[in-house]
Amino acid sequence: MPNEERRKELGGIENLTEDKIDEILHNFLYYLKQDSLEVNGLQMMLPTYSVSKVSLNAHTQILARRYPKICINCVHPGFVNTDITWHTGTMPVEEGPEGPVMLALFPNGGPTGCYFDSTVLTKF
8 A cells, every 4th residue: 555544544453443444445445436546545556456455454463363263364475477467477376375375284373463475474
């Protein structure tokens, strides 16, 4: 999210609720239909992908907080050379699953509410 206000809105996980995420998504759809994304601080490049990804990440943190005994995390597989990247990705398809598979195989008590860039734990 390039807009500071939008980043704070979705990044303030301590105060974020499912209702707030729903409100943000509702507003996004309204702005999209009104062709007013940019004037409302939303990016123009792949806006639906960006908003859905950020919302999913925020919801993941909410669920991890609600269910602390379950490992609930986000993973970005990397810039994989697939149709979604118009085959401009720098990572071969064979390497894309490494992060998601690693997270799926975490033992009980593993990290939760985290974001992984492929196999590397990063901060939200």
